[in-house]
Amino acid sequence: MESIQQQFVQLFGTEWGSTLFSLTTNLALIFAIVIPLLLGVAYLTFAERKIIAYMQIRVGPNRVTFFGIPWLRGWGQPIADAVKAIMKEIVIPNGANKFLFVLAPILTIMPALAAWAVIPFSPELVLADINAGLLYILAMTSMGIYGIIIAGWASNSKYAFLGAMRSAAQVVSYELAMGFALVCVLMMSQSLNLGDIVNGQQGNSFLNWYLIPLFPMFLVYLISGIAETNRAPFDVAEGESEIVAGFHVDYSGMAFTVFFLAEYSNMILVAALTSIMFLGGWLPPLDIAPFTLIPGFIWLLLKIAFILFFFLWFRATFPRYRYDQIMRLGWKVFIPITLIWIVLLGLIMQLPESVRNLPLLNIWF
Amino acid sequence: MNFQDIIFYSFSVILITSALGVITVRNPVYSALLLVLTFITCAGLWLLLEAEFLAITLVLVYVGAVMVLFLFVVMMLDINLDRLREGFWKWFPFGALVALIMVGEMSMVLMGKYFGSEEMPTPTPHDIDYSNTRELGRLIYTEYVYAFELAAVLLLVAMVAAIALTLRHREDKKSPDPSKQVQVKKEERLRIVAIPSEKKE
Numbered sequence: 001m002e003s004i005q006q007q008f009v010q011l012f013g014t015e016w017g018s019t020l021f022s023l024t025t026n027l028a029l030i031f032a033i034v035i036p037l038l039l040g041v042a043y044l045t046f047a048e049r050k051i052i053a054y055m056q057i058r059v060g061p062n063r064v065t066f067f068g069i070p071w072l073r074g075w076g077q078p079i080a081d082a083v084k085a086i087m088k089e090i091v092i093p094n095g096a097n098k099f100l101f102v103l104a105p106i107l108t109i110m111p112a113l114a115a116w117a118v119i120p121f122s123p124e125l126v127l128a129d130i131n132a133g134l135l136y137i138l139a140m141t142s143m144g145i146y147g148i149i150i151a152g153w154a155s156n157s158k159y160a161f162l163g164a165m166r167s168a169a170q171v172v173s174y175e176l177a178m179g180f181a182l183v184c185v186l187m188m189s190q191s192l193n194l195g196d197i198v199n200g201q202q203g204n205s206f207l208n209w210y211l212i213p214l215f216p217m218f219l220v221y222l223i224s225g226i227a228e229t230n231r232a233p234f235d236v237a238e239g240e241s242e243i244v245a246g247f248h249v250d251y252s253g254m255a256f257t258v259f260f261l262a263e264y265s266n267m268i269l270v271a272a273l274t275s276i277m278f279l280g281g282w283l284p285p286l287d288i289a290p291f292t293l294i295p296g297f298i299w300l301l302l303k304i305a306f307i308l309f310f311f312l313w314f315r316a317t318f319p320r321y322r323y324d325q326i327m328r329l330g331w332k333v334f335i336p337i338t339l340i341w342i343v344l345l346g347l348i349m350q351l352p353e354s355v356r357n358l359p360l361l362n363i364w365f
Numbered sequence: 366m367n368f369q370d371i372i373f374y375s376f377s378v379i380l381i382t383s384a385l386g387v388i389t390v391r392n393p394v395y396s397a398l399l400l401v402l403t404f405i406t407c408a409g410l411w412l413l414l415e416a417e418f419l420a421i422t423l424v425l426v427y428v429g430a431v432m433v434l435f436l437f438v439v440m441m442l443d444i445n446l447d448r449l450r451e452g453f454w455k456w457f458p459f460g461a462l463v464a465l466i467m468v469g470e471m472s473m474v475l476m477g478k479y480f481g482s483e484e485m486p487t488p489t490p491h492d493i494d495y496s497n498t499r500e501l502g503r504l505i506y507t508e509y510v511y512a513f514e515l516a517a518v519l520l521l522v523a524m525v526a527a528i529a530l531t532l533r534h535r536e537d538k539k540s541p542d543p544s545k546q547v548q549v550k551k552e553e554r555l556r557i558v559a560i561p562s563e564k565k566e
Contacts, residue, residue: 016368019367019368100398130417131417131495131496131497131498132417132418132496132497132498135418135421135422135498136421138425138429139421139422139424139425139428139429142424142425142428142429142430143424145429145433146401146433149433149437149440153440165437168433168434168437169437171433172433172434175429175430192496192498
């Protein structure tokens with residue numbers, strides 16, 4: 001690494017060499033995160049189809065394979081789907097606003113990928129170890145809504161517009177509950193840095209994870225995350241039985257695929273955040289030999305897969321919520337619960353040291 | 366000119382052009398989207414000044430929530446541009462006067478001794494453990510706690526007022542009102558009619 005940096009300095013001079021070097025390394029790191037992520041998205045769609053199929057006593061995709069290997073049947077399906085999507089024509093409707101129509105999918109996927117910059121995969125493996133990581137995550141996830149609204153408006157279709165309106169109201173209301181749940185995590189960890197949040201959960205076993213003291217917040221965060229990513233049972237923005245496919249009804253080919261990629265990478269992001277905030281990130285469940293031998297990022301990936309399974313399980317299990325019920329759940333159930341929990345945590349924080357160390361009370365601080 | 370200068374100038378150019386676009390573009394949806402771009406570039410400039418908490422909060426609050434609702438409303442309204450431009454020359458002198466006063470005030474502040482690159486030098490970089498957010502939180506909840514609470518109460522009053530002004534009870538509601546139900550008197554519901562009994566033939 002050092003020698004490469006020196007070569008850069010020799011090539012571009014002292015002033016520009018190190019800047020260009022850090023730009024290049026960061027670009028390489030970004031690719032190292034984004035390419036596995038997009039592959040993960042492809043195979044998440046495969047996992048979704050397989051898992052839901054087995055839950056419904058079917059087999060799911062079982063034809064496309066690599067080089068005719070029989071035991072890989074079905075594993076080629078996501079690649080085949082991707083190739084199909086790339087080959088298809090992007091149809092731009094007559095009355096659509098062309099510029100915004102093309103911009104919308106880009107605006108959806110941009111924050112979904114940008115938020116990954118601060119995710120720590122292990123104590124050292126993080127692209128940007130910034131102090132305000134949690135705030136950055138909140139800011140990035142709150143920007144994803146623009147793509148959906150703009151897509152709905154630019155399509156110049158009533159179905160798309162209805163989907164966009166529903167989605168805007170839903171995402172803005174669930175963001176509040178999500179933010180408040182994260183405020184509780186922040187109060188426990190006393191830091192906005194995601195690495196410090198994981199380090200705050202360090203201990204002998206999984207009993208130290210924030211899952212235990214903040215269990216209601218874990219549920220609120222997970223359910224809000226599902227609503228925030230517009231997944232079933234909160235997928236009224238798509239609502240194929242009522243408004244065809246909601247905001248992306250007029251999209252085809254690669255433009256549609258970008259929305260698809262954004263939705264699934266957002267799912268993986270919410271799963272990663274849940275793992276980091278509540279399930280101890282890269283920490284093993286028990287701090288003893290066989291568990292500690294496995295590297296940290298494998299634990300994180302396992303936890304992400306565990307949460308993602310919940311996403312798929314919910315989709316196979318629950319019918320779609322009615323729209324007013326979604327709003328009621330967000331505003332009248334989740335936000336009061338989170339607010340009460342914040343006040344409660346604040347009170348516990350201010351208790352004298354001797355009371356806080358009593359059994360049962362000592363799980364918080 | 367180093368890398369930071371290039372970032373600063375390109376952000377400034379984007380900021381000024383998009384801010385001009387907000388007031389000159391005809392389509393209100395484009396105007397709202399350009400305002401979003403203005404906020405984001407502004408956040409970028411604040412990040413250069415090491416004000417990461419303010420920058421991210423600007424994106425979180427204004428871009429993530431306020432502008433979404435703004436866009437929501439602008440897209441739903443069917444705005445007639447010709448009607449909007451109707452009274453332009455009639456109101457132009459008044460608008461120009463307000464603009465002149467604003468320019469005067471701003472120049473009085475900006476030309477004075479409080480602004481300028483000498484008074485506001487580039488902040489000295491803090492070490493990696495320094496957290497802007499923590500320092501800000503400490504100041505808000507200790508030194509400036511009264512101002513902070515006053516602002517909070519002001520916002521709460523505004524919120525209650527907005528809800529009180531727009532709250533309408535529906536007249537055609539079908540659900541029963543319990544207080545009316547328990548106040549019912551016998552005479553309102555029950556009419557005793559004396560019917561002469563029939564006689565057997």
